[in-house]
Amino acid sequence: MSRSLRRGAIAATAVVISIAALSACGAGNDAQTLQVRPDNAAVTVDDVKVQNAFVITQPDPGAVGPAVVSATVFNNGRTRQTLDSITLPGTVGTVKLKAAEGNGPIVVPAGGSVVIGGQGNASAVIEGGLHEARNGNAQKVVFKLSKTGDVSLSAYVVPAKSYFTEYGPTELPKPPATLPTASATATPSGTATPSGTPTGTATPSGTTTPTGGSTQAAGH
Template identity: 80%
Template sequence: MSRSLRRGALAATAIVFSIAALSACGAGNDAQTLGVRPDNAAVTVDDVKIQNALVITQPEPGAAGPAVVAATVFNNGRAPQTVESITLPGTTATVKLKAKEGAGPIVVPAGGSVVIGGQGNASATIENGHEAAKNGDAQKVVFKLSKTGDVALSAFVVPASSYFKDFGPAELPKPPATATTPPATPSGTATPSSTATATATAGH
């Protein structure tokens, strides 16, 4: 593994611990867990801060299926903002957003935050993720907020394994179906149907 990839892996590991802590306790901007600020994983534009951004792919390399964007979005303004879209420039990926409640847009309350990714949180699913992102890369991700506009940063791309398995795609590839072959009848052994036929014939 190259030095740059090792640095990326270590930084991404630190990120996921921070996300997990935020998801569990709903920590705010002053939480100690937010002291982790790895390169290319956090950005602030006006009242909006995006931190701990990751693109998480399928657990098996090259597996078909969706990927997800995981991040924490802070709103230090006095009015709520809506995450209108998340895009991955340079790819044809489509990102489907879903609020924590399952209906309506992802709203970041004034003076609050929203965790995207992980069970029980809002989600951002990359429909064709296996084609859009490669593990080990740093992928540019753009969050479009209703008032702030575009907020861009580079997110590490990691598989949904080890520390990241609880934040990865909810939909995993199904194992291939295996055809079942009925057991062969040994040669010379009468089947129940043939035995019944022979008995009926002998009776006449």
């Protein structure tokens, strides 16, 4: 084999190995490792990156109940930051933030990340639900960090089903209360029951009893 052919074969082998390595890394960093979906919303501003952002509504269409914002916030800086607020421009929904532990703010550590949504994680609950956006649409979401400021992106609105069930609202609408059945017949409260039995037989007031009512004729 000539030197040129040998060099070509070595180069081709290197390309194949590189592609295989990249494919393996991509698979490892996708669903099995980071659970990153291909259609997820992500944006980077300065040291902060917001990834996998979704607005998750109630699982049943038309159900009344809170919705949530789910996302992962990364801090690549050297100083920790706090997530001061999440707003939804164009809506009247108010987002209530809660840290995973305690009553303090949601902290994004330096060189670390924080997950919002899901059991045991920080939460961002849209109280009263999100009535302005429908499932499948995109909703603008603004994350306000203590140092970086506003980080905005468009997040998909999805119901809490399938993949999103564990990240959806923990408070679901309650079924209507069971109405009482009409199994018993009610007695009118104003119905009076006679207290006794009449002691005599009433005589019509217009009836006259003959004085000689004896069956034997007088004078006989």
